[in-house]
Amino acid sequence: MLRILLSIGLALLVLGGAFTYMARRSMSLCPALSRHPRLVWGFFGLFLGSMFLVPLINRLANHQADFLYWISYGLFSFVSTYLVYLAVADLAQALVRRWTSAPVGLWAFQIALGATALSVLVGLVMAVRQPGIKQVNVPIAGLPQGLDGFRIVQISDLHLGPLVPMAKVQRLVERTNDLKADLIAITGDLVDGEANGVKAKAEAMAKLNATHGVFFVTGNHEYYSGIEKWIPLLKGLGWKILDNKHVVIEQRDARLAVIGMPDPAGKGRRGNGEGPNLVKAITGVPEGATKLLLFHPPTGFESADKGGIALQLSGHTHSGQYFPWSLFIPSLYRFPKGLNRQGALWIYTSVGTGFWGPPNRFLVAPELTVLTLRKA
Numbered sequence: 616m617l618r619i620l621l622s623i624g625l626a627l628l629v630l631g632g633a634f635t636y637m638a639r640r641s642m643s644l645c646p647a648l649s650r651h652p653r654l655v656w657g658f659f660g661l662f663l664g665s666m667f668l669v670p671l672i673n674r675l676a677n678h679q680a681d682f683l684y685w686i687s688y689g690l691f692s693f694v695s696t697y698l699v700y701l702a703v704a705d706l707a708q709a710l711v712r713r714w715t716s717a718p719v720g721l722w723a724f725q726i727a728l729g730a731t732a733l734s735v736l737v738g739l740v741m742a743v744r745q746p747g748i749k750q751v752n753v754p755i756a757g758l759p760q761g762l763d764g765f766r767i768v769q770i771s772d773l774h775l776g777p778l779v780p781m782a783k784v785q786r787l788v789e790r791t792n793d794l795k796a797d798l799i800a801i802t803g804d805l806v807d808g809e810a811n812g813v814k815a816k817a818e819a820m821a822k823l824n825a826t827h828g829v830f831f832v833t834g835n836h837e838y839y840s841g842i843e844k845w846i847p848l849l850k851g852l853g854w855k856i857l858d859n860k861h862v863v864i865e866q867r868d869a870r871l872a873v874i875g876m877p878d879p880a881g882k883g884r885r886g887n888g889e890g891p892n893l894v895k896a897i898t899g900v901p902e903g904a905t906k907l908l909l910f911h912p913p914t915g916f917e918s919a920d921k922g923g924i925a926l927q928l929s930g931h932t933h934s935g936q937y938f939p940w941s942l943f944i945p946s947l948y949r950f951p952k953g954l955n956r957q958g959a960l961w962i963y964t965s966v967g968t969g970f971w972g973p974p975n976r977f978l979v980a981p982e983l984t985v986l987t988l989r990k991a
Contacts (some may be wrong), residue, residue, distance in 0.1 A: 761869025803834025
C-alpha cells in the first residue's frame with residue numbers, strides 16, 4: 616500500500632508540474648486564453664480527474680462504460696503530445712525574440728496546437744486500423760534443412776482492453792490464420808484489463824491456428840491485470856504457456872526448441888512468482904535442436920547468446936508508440952525495434968500489434984510480424 620501511495624504521489628507531482636507549465640505558458644503565449652484562465656485550468660483538471668475516475672466508474676458500472684476510456688485516453692494522447700510540441704515552440708520563440716521584437720508568441724502557440732491536433736488525428740487512424748504485415752527473413756547459421764523456410768507469426772503487445780473492438784480482434788485472427796504459420800508466438804501484453812472485462816475478446820483468439828500451435832509468454836500487463844485469473848483462461852484456449860519451460864517440436868527430421876520465460880514483473884507476485892530463469896527454461900533441450908526464445912522485454916540477450924539461443928522474439932517497447940516519444944526509446948533500450956544481432960544471437964523486437972493507453976501510433980505503425988527462418 617505504501618508503494619502504491621508513493622507511486623500515486625510521484626505521478627501527481629510530475630503531472631502537476633507538467634500541467635502548470637502547459638497552462639501558464641499557453642496563457643502567456645495566447646492572450647485570448649489568458650482572459651479565460653478557469654477554462655484552461657478546468658481542461659487540465661478534467662484530464663487529471665478522468666485518469667483516476669474512469670477506471671473506477673467503469674468497474675462500478677460492471678464494465679459497461681468503456682466509452683469513457685476514449686475521453687480519458689484521448690486527453691492523454693493530446694496532452695502528452697502537446698507538452699513536447701509546446702516546449703519546442705516555446706523555446707524557438709524565446710530564441711527568435713533575442714534577435715527581433717516581433718510578436719511571435721501567438722505564432723508559436725498556434726503551431727504547437729496545430730501540430731498536436733494533426734499528430735493526434737493521424738496517430739488515431741494508424742492506431743485503430745489493422746496492423747500491417749511485416750515480413751522478416753532471419754538467416755541462421757547451421758539451421759537444419761528441415762527448418763529452412765519455417766514461418767513464425769509474432770503477435771506482441773496487443774493490449775486487449777476497452778478501446779479494442781471485438782470486430783478488430785476477429786479480423787486479426789482471420790488475417791493471422793491466412794498467413795499459414797508453422798507457429799504463432801504471442802510475446803506478452805496480450806491483455807490490458809481485468810479478465811471480467813475483456814474475457815470475450817481473449818476467447819475470440821482461440822481460433823488462432825498454426826501447424827505446431829500457439830505459444831505464449833507473459834508480459835508485464837498480464838500481472839497488472841490479474842495473472843491468477845488470466846493464466847487459467849489462456850490455458851483453456853489450448854495455447855502452450857511457457858513459464859520458464861520449453862517445448863520441442865519436430866519438422867522434417869529437424870527439431871526446434873521453443874523456450875519461454877515470464878516477464879520480470881512477475882517476480883515475487885502471485886502465481887509462479889519466480890521471474891525469468893533461462894537456465895531452468897533450457898534444461899533438457901536436446902542437443903542439436905535450434906533454440907527459439909520468447910521473452911517479452913528485449914533484454915537478457917547476453918545470457919541468451921551464451922545459452923546458444925538462435926533467435927529471441929521480444930516486444931514491450933512499442934518503439935515509443937508515437938512521435939515525439941518514439942525519439943527517446945533508443946536511449947532506454949539497446950534493441951528498441953526490428954532485427955538485430957548480439958554475437959551469434961538474432962533478436963527481433965516487435966513495435967507492437969496493438970497500442971497501450973492513448974489511441975495514438977503517429978509514425979510508429981503497428982505490425983503483425985512474419986519471421987521466416989533461413990539457412991545462413
